[in-house]
Amino acid sequence: MELRPLVLAILESRPLYGYDIAQRARRRANLKWEEGTLYPLLHRLERDGLLASEWRKAPNGKNRKYYALTRKGKTALAKDRVDWKERVRVVSEILLGGKHGKPGRLAP
């Protein structure tokens, strides 16, 4: 499973910190993963300008590193959504059939 669109979508509504993102990913996508791998991804997205980060106090009073979507991140998320829809359309057409409900055939 591609994690980038998932993380970008989770951060779309508001800035969140790593543990919070991991929990939301677990709940929303029923994701079984090594949560630690989220952090290298967050750092890569930040390096690429898709996320911005800031250390600030979480509701429990402790300092946590919050990540927020940048404008570039929002654009990337919109593109990921379009790509995803296209992929779903193509795979559905192959597996479930075309517009006429006939099962599609894979070229030999």
Add this chain to the structure above:
Amino acid sequence: MANREDSLRRIFEATGVTARLSDEQKRELLTHLEDAVESKVAAGVPEMEAVGQAFTELGDLEKIARQFPTPVPVAVTPEGIRVLGDPRNLVWIALSHLGFFAFLSWFVTPRFAEVFRQVRVPVPGLTLLFMKAGDLLRSSPLVPAAALLLLGAAIVVLRRKPLSVAASYALLLISVGLCIGLAVGLFLPLISLLEGIGTRR
């Protein structure tokens, strides 16, 4: 609570992987472990078991450490001065240039203007422009107050959401342009003044 954090830190350091991580990466992974243990303990899991589960769910630390992107190269001069590697940090350099420009306009330009007036040296348009800017800065206390307020707001906003690389470069270019323009504007009449003195001799 502090004991839990200390214990987690010691276990984390004992894994031997911390040498590969930056301070911030360590801090982030540790806070993740703290949150995970806290939430499990709150859900009734015994502390030791919660710690074990948190480390298991975090995953293979060696693998995680390898996956972190390589940091942006930071140049170090022979004198040991670190040059900022992230282009978005250029915005801070630009702000310091603008501060320097304001300082020159406030304190230095009026002195030059006074000298130029006394010796009646022809003042070029560029110099006049910067002299007017200096006069404007000093004419009303509202102008520097507004500038300070704007600077404070800019710092707060930039800490939350850094400028894009292109915008940082543009701001740097403008600020450097202003400083160079002011320096040239002040020194042009000085040169013609010195030339005038030379001719008279």
